[in-house]
Amino acid sequence: MASLHIEFDAMSFSARLISLRKNRGLTQQGLADATGIHVQQVKRYEAGSSEPSAEALRKIARTFAISTDWLLFEDGERAPSDDLALQFEAVQQLSDEERAVVKEVVESLIIKYQTRRWDSLRTADTSTAAHRRTSTRSR
Known part of the structure; x- marks a missing residue:
């Protein structure tokens, strides 16, 4: 293969x-x-x-x-970057409890990023809708 x-x-x-x-x-x-x-x-x-x-x-x-x-996917397309791959390898050496903490921190950061992204999309949609209402009124 x-x-x-x-x-x-x-x-x-x-x-x-x-x-x-x-x-x-x-x-x-x-x-x-x-x-x-x-x-x-x-x-x-x-x-x-x-x-x-x-x-x-x-x-x-x-x-x-x-x-x-x-x-x-191409080889490596879904893999973490080299620096993260090395860090994830190092995490494997930690105890189960320590790995659980690392997992929680990573999940928290991902949720924070997704929330920020969702908020920015929602804000953009709201401002677009407001712009449309303003455009329609001025006609």
Whole structure:
């Protein structure tokens, strides 16, 4: 599988699917038969004109015995940056209680970020709505 990761770096989903299918010696009809996905849908996925549903991704991943993450993301795309990866490795050395504290702190920071983001979106929506009311009144 490691050689597949090297070969498939920086590819779109459609390119990955085509290469994976050909690498396994399957035709589009063969992939359709193996996954239970209609051949026309397989053709749309490969053409890039359609995105697979979660269920279709599961079928493809099961057929090829790969993860859905591998189908969708490039190597390292979902991994933490190098500095965070080193810190997370260091956290593994901590006791269960200390790891629980680290997890709570990280979760708190994420919630704080999401709340701030949500508030800024809500504020932007409110100011946009107020601007529309003002525009409508001045007409």
